[in-house]
Amino acid sequence: MSNSRKPNIITTYGTFAKPHVPFHLLILGIETSCDETGVALYDSANGQLTHRLHSQIEMHAAYGGVVPELASRDHIRRLIPLIEDVIKESVCSLNDIDAIAVTQGPGLGGALLVGTSVAAGLGTALGKPVIGIHHLEGHLLSPLLSEPRPDFPFVALLVSGGHTQLMAVEGVGSYRLLGETVDDAAGEAFDKTASLLGLSYPGGPALSKLAEKGTSGRFKLPRPMIASGDLNFSFSGLKTAAQVLKRKLEADNAFDHQARADIAAAFQASIVEVLVAKSLAALNACNMTRLVVAGGVGANSSLRQKLNQATAKSGQKAYYPPLDLCTDNGAMIAFAAAMRLAENPSPLENSCASFNIKPRWALEEISAS
Ligand code: KG4
Numbered sequence: 001m002s003n004s005r006k007p008n009i010i011t012t013y014g015t016f017a018k019p020h021v022p023f024h025l026l027i028l029g030i031e032t033s034c035d036e037t038g039v040a041l042y043d044s045a046n047g048q049l050t051h052r053l054h055s056q057i058e059m060h061a062a063y064g065g066v067v068p069e070l071a072s073r074d075h076i077r078r079l080i081p082l083i084e085d086v087i088k089e090s091v092c093s094l095n096d097i098d099a100i101a102v103t104q105g106p107g108l109g110g111a112l113l114v115g116t117s118v119a120a121g122l123g124t125a126l127g128k129p130v131i132g133i134h135h136l137e138g139h140l141l142s143p144l145l146s147e148p149r150p151d152f153p154f155v156a157l158l159v160s161g162g163h164t165q166l167m168a169v170e171g172v173g174s175y176r177l178l179g180e181t182v183d184d185a186a187g188e189a190f191d192k193t194a195s196l197l198g199l200s201y202p203g204g205p206a207l208s209k210l211a212e213k214g215t216s217g218r219f220k221l222p223r224p225m226i227a228s229g230d231l232n233f234s235f236s237g238l239k240t241a242a243q244v245l246k247r248k249l250e251a252d253n254a255f256d257h258q259a260r261a262d263i264a265a266a267f268q269a270s271i272v273e274v275l276v277a278k279s280l281a282a283l284n285a286c287n288m289t290r291l292v293v294a295g296g297v298g299a300n301s302s303l304r305q306k307l308n309q310a311t312a313k314s315g316q317k318a319y320y321p322p323l324d325l326c327t328d329n330g331a332m333i334a335f336a337a338a339m340r341l342a343e344n345p346s347p348l349e350n351s352c353a354s355f356n357i358k359p360r361w362a363l364e365e366i367s368a369s
């Protein structure tokens with residue numbers, strides 16, 4: 001999410017890839033797992049998507065990170081007006097909706113409760129089914145909203161503020177963990193290093209912008225676990241290495257604007273090189289040719305460029321969600337529900353009035369369900 005984003009942005013989309021749903025479904029998607037209130041309406045018959053997002057970034061920036069209690073309270077304020085706006089904009093009524101999809105987890109407990117309570121209340125009042133969606137499944141399937149649309153199977157690189165995982169994806173609901181970070185997530189490392197460089201939360205996009213003015217070759221930071229022989233990651237040492245470098249430059253009175261940009265460039269080069277190397281290793285280990293990249297860090301242009309170059313060289317291909325659907329949004333939740341219902345429409349028969357949130361929930365667990 002870019003710092004320059006207005007607190008409330010409205011995006012209306014045209015037609016997106018159709019999920020091959022054999023019947024016509026209008027799905028309302030609700031996302032409140034962290035610091036974005038996202039609402040969308042997805043029409044599976046024609047791929048028409050309307051979505052609205054309220055970002056809380058300005059509110060949390062003053063604290064340098066997400067304050068869970070403030071996040072929950074803001075979701076309460078924003079969610080119902082956003083639903084009303086999306087319905088109005090889509091020129092339909094709440095009664096036209098076939099199902100309500102809501103992020104059930106993982107995420108902040110209080111924030112998830114806002115979305116799931118509203119979804120359960122709406123579902124009960126309207127007599128519509130409520131479908132709980134795994135937040136990472138939303139990210140993982142969102143590249144299928146873009147053209148060209150990747151076929152299954154593929155390797156998914158999930159790179160967000162809370163997760164860094166490589167998954168083998170055989171189909172909707174079939175997710176096998178190949179590797180993950182043993183400490184910080186990639187987005188978290190971006191945010192922490194950005195803060196070190198004096199950039200405000202969330203620093204990923206700002207650091208990436210600063211890196212454009214820097215020279216990545218001036219400083220060399222480590223490529224953690226690049227030769228570990230497995231598909232795991234570690235990013236906390238990278239942030240520490242950047243900190244040590246900053247202190248040394250400060251001691252030499254050389255921590256000027258150019259030095260900040262050069263550290264940003266060196267940091268980004270390191271993290272991108274590791275993500276590219278492990279993604280290619282995962283593709284080769286699974287004998288697959290398609291890589292799907294999802295989650296906030298998937299918006300990083302250097303990562304996209306390097307992944308495109310590397311996969312093209314080896315006859316493989318990388319796929320991404322539309323740029324502004326990389327970070328959290330309601331569209332990916334509505335779309336994931338459409339994909340799930342295309343596989344198995346039976347949840348439509350069970351209206352779900354009560355709801356359990358799952359703040360900690362491994363994506364692999366839904367493979368079994
Ligand atoms: O997927 P997301 O919106 O939220 C989570 O589910 O965590 O990802 C947010 C993360 C933040 O850490 C943010 O700094 C990072 O994605 N991010 C970026 C970029 N855009 C967002 N990191 C690097 N470069 C970007 N352009």
Ligand code: ZN
Nearest residue numbers: 139160327328
């Ligand atoms: Zn996310």
